[in-house]
Amino acid sequence: MFGFMGKILRVDLSARLVTEEIVDEKAARMFLGGTGLATKYLFDELAKGVDPLGPDNKLIFMSGPLTGTISPSSGRFSAVTKSPLTGLWGSSNSGGRWGLDLKKSGYDGIIIEGVSVSPVYLIIEDDKVEIRDAKSVWGLGVKETIQQIAAETSKKLNVACIGVAGEKLVRYAAIMNDLHRTLGRCGFGAVMGSKNLKAIAIGGSHKIELAHTEAFKKAARAANELINESLLKMTLEVYGTNMVLEMVNVKGGLPTRNWQSGSCDYAEDISGPAVSEKILVGKKACFSCPIACGRISEIKTGKYASKGEGPEYESVGAFGPMCDVKDLDAIMYAHLLCNEYGLDTVSTGSTIAFSMECFEKGILTNEDTEGLDLNFGDADVMIELIHKIGKREGIGNLLAEGTRRVSEKLGQGSEHFAMHVKGLELPAYDCRATKMTGLAFATANRGGDHITAYVQGPTFLDIPYLIVDESTIEDPTMENPAEAIVVKDMEDALTVFDAVGCCKFMGMALFAEDLTPIIANATGWDFDVSDFRKGGERIFNLARMFNIREGVTRRDDTLPSRLLEEPLPDGPAEGLVVDLDPLLDAYYDVRGWDISTGLPTKQKLEDLGLGDIMEQAGEI
Amino acid sequence: MTVVYPSKEWCDAAKDALNSNPELSRLGKKWGVGFNGDWLYELEPGGGLVETTYIFARYRAGECQGMEMVNDPSDVDVGFHVKGSYKDFKELLMGKKEFIEGLVKAKFRRVKGDGKQIMRNAKFSKVFTETLRVVETDFLGE
Numbered sequence: 001m002f003g004f005m006g007k008i009l010r011v012d013l014s015a016r017l018v019t020e021e022i023v024d025e026k027a028a029r030m031f032l033g034g035t036g037l038a039t040k041y042l043f044d045e046l047a048k049g050v051d052p053l054g055p056d057n058k059l060i061f062m063s064g065p066l067t068g069t070i071s072p073s074s075g076r077f078s079a080v081t082k083s084p085l086t087g088l089w090g091s092s093n094s095g096g097r098w099g100l101d102l103k104k105s106g107y108d109g110i111i112i113e114g115v116s117v118s119p120v121y122l123i124i125e126d127d128k129v130e131i132r133d134a135k136s137v138w139g140l141g142v143k144e145t146i147q148q149i150a151a152e153t154s155k156k157l158n159v160a161c162i163g164v165a166g167e168k169l170v171r172y173a174a175i176m177n178d179l180h181r182t183l184g185r186c187g188f189g190a191v192m193g194s195k196n197l198k199a200i201a202i203g204g205s206h207k208i209e210l211a212h213t214e215a216f217k218k219a220a221r222a223a224n225e226l227i228n229e230s231l232l233k234m235t236l237e238v239y240g241t242n243m244v245l246e247m248v249n250v251k252g253g254l255p256t257r258n259w260q261s262g263s264c265d266y267a268e269d270i271s272g273p274a275v276s277e278k279i280l281v282g283k284k285a286c287f288s289c290p291i292a293c294g295r296i297s298e299i300k301t302g303k304y305a306s307k308g309e310g311p312e313y314e315s316v317g318a319f320g321p322m323c324d325v326k327d328l329d330a331i332m333y334a335h336l337l338c339n340e341y342g343l344d345t346v347s348t349g350s351t352i353a354f355s356m357e358c359f360e361k362g363i364l365t366n367e368d369t370e371g372l373d374l375n376f377g378d379a380d381v382m383i384e385l386i387h388k389i390g391k392r393e394g395i396g397n398l399l400a401e402g403t404r405r406v407s408e409k410l411g412q413g414s415e416h417f418a419m420h421v422k423g424l425e426l427p428a429y430d431c432r433a434t435k436m437t438g439l440a441f442a443t444a445n446r447g448g449d450h451i452t453a454y455v456q457g458p459t460f461l462d463i464p465y466l467i468v469d470e471s472t473i474e475d476p477t478m479e480n481p482a483e484a485i486v487v488k489d490m491e492d493a494l495t496v497f498d499a500v501g502c503c504k505f506m507g508m509a510l511f512a513e514d515l516t517p518i519i520a521n522a523t524g525w526d527f528d529v530s531d532f533r534k535g536g537e538r539i540f541n542l543a544r545m546f547n548i549r550e551g552v553t554r555r556d557d558t559l560p561s562r563l564l565e566e567p568l569p570d571g572p573a574e575g576l577v578v579d580l581d582p583l584l585d586a587y588y589d590v591r592g593w594d595i596s597t598g599l600p601t602k603q604k605l606e607d608l609g610l611g612d613i614m615e616q617a618g619e620i
Numbered sequence: 621m622t623v624v625y626p627s628k629e630w631c632d633a634a635k636d637a638l639n640s641n642p643e644l645s646r647l648g649k650k651w652g653v654g655f656n657g658d659w660l661y662e663l664e665p666g667g668g669l670v671e672t673t674y675i676f677a678r679y680r681a682g683e684c685q686g687m688e689m690v691n692d693p694s695d696v697d698v699g700f701h702v703k704g705s706y707k708d709f710k711e712l713l714m715g716k717k718e719f720i721e722g723l724v725k726a727k728f729r730r731v732k733g734d735g736k737q738i739m740r741n742a743k744f745s746k747v748f749t750e751t752l753r754v755v756e757t758d759f760l761g762e
Contacts, residue, residue, distance in 0.1 A: 226740065229740065229741070229742065229743045230739055230740060230742050231723075231738060231739045231740075231745075232739065232742075233742070234742050234743070234746065235720055235723065235724060238720055238721075239720075239724055243724040246724060246725050250726040251726075268725070271725070272724055273724065273725065458735075462729075462735065463735060463739065464734075464739060466736055472735075509739055509740065
């Protein structure tokens with residue numbers, strides 16, 4: 001196989017058994033690699049109703065055929081599992097170099113099964129696997145874990161690990177790699193912790209073989225040149241992902257005080273330019289990325305003194321306006337604290353903001369919070385809550401369950417402002433200001449997610465995605481069912497990026513015609529734009545069928561009632577809510593799904609080569 | 621010779637400046653080829669400007685073919701229309717604000733135009749702006 005290493009590693013932690021298997025070439029061709037191939041394994045091997053934190057769940061890491069090559073920004077890898085936060089298909093994707101090092105170790109992917117009787121970590125190097133006792137690192141934060149494993153192995157291995165949050169099974173715990181990169185969303189850290197697996201240290205000397213090296217290099221270099229000339233490079237390199245903050249605020253879509261408002265008056269104090277002026281000390285690029293959107297920031301003095309990678313827009317959104325904290329130093333510190341605990345910054349910030357509104361409304365009181373006043377705007381309290389969540393202490397033990405479970409437990413109307421979809425907390429884009437964003441949130445397979453279809457590009461940022469034929473949204477403040485096709489097309493296209501191992505940002509500046517020769521020449525596949533589009537649609541539908549099997553219906557493709565019923569009170573999007581049903585009808589129609597149930601039709605599945613899925617899915 | 625921005629004289633000087641930059645010519649050789657690459661700049665009042673003012677620029681295949689003030693925007697057929705305050709355009713031309721900073725701070729709004737062309741030709745847009753800075757200019761309100 002070209003582009004692939006051709007092997008999957010299977011580690012059964014219960015039996016302490018390590019096996020290898022050959023990658024099924026037909027499956028690789030159909031599902032492309034990465035998220036796609038991993039989802040195929042998960043769908044085939046997981047029965048309905050598995051406990052996400054039990055021994056029968058599987059944690060699957062998978063690289064793509066472009067991972068580790070000179071294709072622009074192609075160092076990424078994916079992970080797939082059943083999420084302990086949503087109970088549904090969980091998927092996450094990370095940058096850095098760990099994906100490259102996975103392939104250098106000799107494997108395309110790793111399937112973790114079972115539960116170890118005691119904490120362990122894995123060493124995987126040049127096809128050799130060791131399961132090691134993790135007594136020395138269990139209980140350590142991410143940085144110390146990496147340092148300790150380096151000391152014990154005396155080798156330069158790349159470590160993916162959980163922090164204390166994952167050990168404590170915080171439902172939105174993350175897996176960290178390359179110290180500051182993360183498989184952030186969906187609770188992967190908790191799944192890894194439930195298996196008593198602390199870390200995977202990986203490395204090796206394998207090389208990736210390509211089908212047509214010279215043609216691949218030519219296509220990759222051409223794509224790199226296009227990226228270097230693009231607006232994407234100019235903006236992201238200069239300001240990082242936080243460049244979007246003022247653009248979102250000016251449209252009235254920056255969630256503030258737990259989505260009670262859509263704008264704040266301090267956006268320019270915490271924006272991308274503000275980070276550049278106040279705390280930026282360097283930039284960082286993922287493997288083979290010509291952009292370097294990564295930030296390195298430092299707070300030199302004071303109680304928030306710290307240094308590390310970030311902050312990203314979502315972290316600023318979650319720990320800034322969402323909690324109404326205006327202090328950029330505190331926001332950066334909160335972001336780094338999450339990295340150290342191994343926590344998803346989006347879910348953490350959102351759950352804290354939710355708790356602040358509960359406190360504001362008297363649903364939570366000092367009796368519940370060990371005397372802490374959970375006031376919006378209190379940065380110190382926000383930081384204290386991150387510690388409590390990470391360690392599951394006090395009120396943190398409740399908040400560690402995630403917004404949905406907390407609201408179900410508290411009741412008293414808190415469900416109205418529990419800002420999640422399918423259990424996954426929403427990111428920092430208020431879709432009352434741009435309605436198609438709401439459709440994207442409602443239909444993303446992993447839950448309330450902004451990067452399944454980054455329709456914020458054309459809606460909030462007025463930046464198109466070249467990877468789809470058409471991404472124009474005429475008036476973002478209007479529900480236009482005819483534009484549901486944009487959401488569908490972007491979902492399908494961006495799914496391919498997660499499958500092949502390339503960063504989705506490239507989809508802003510590359511046409512499908514720029515990327516398909518790279519994929520074709522890497523793999524040797526006969527692969528054109530039509531294959532690109534169909535491959536993405538196939539993977540998206542497979543993930544949908546996983547969720548259908550777990551009980552998802554149209555009822556679940558929805559938004560929090562705050563977004564459906566409570567108009568924004570102020571700002572540029574004042575008075576707006578989302579009228580989702582007409583958009584959902586149109587979306588199901590363009591998807592070829594049953595409009596009343598949201599179930600892919602048999603015809604659609606057969607068209608995608610998934611005809612056997614209905615039977616495999618069992619009783620639906 | 622110093623000219624006032626905006627004015628007919630500034631437009632003439634700007635056109636000359638744009639056509640004197642070989643790098644811009646190179647970057648812009650495909651601009652406006654196969655699509656309408658003409659621009660309308662809408663300067664909103666403030667910062668010394670009393671009323672809304674429009675500047676029309678015709679750029680095609682590496683050459684500025686004309687730049688002029690227009691009274692009525694419906695008199696011209698453009699591919700791109702961008703709007704911002706005079707204060708922000710002034711800061712851009714003075715070099716106090718970069719084109720990208722103006723974009724991320726949402727100071728300049730794209731009223732019309734194919735975002736794909738802007739995405740792919742950002743370097744051309746950047747050098748276009750930088751080239752205009754060579755024009756010796758007096759700004760209103762300064």
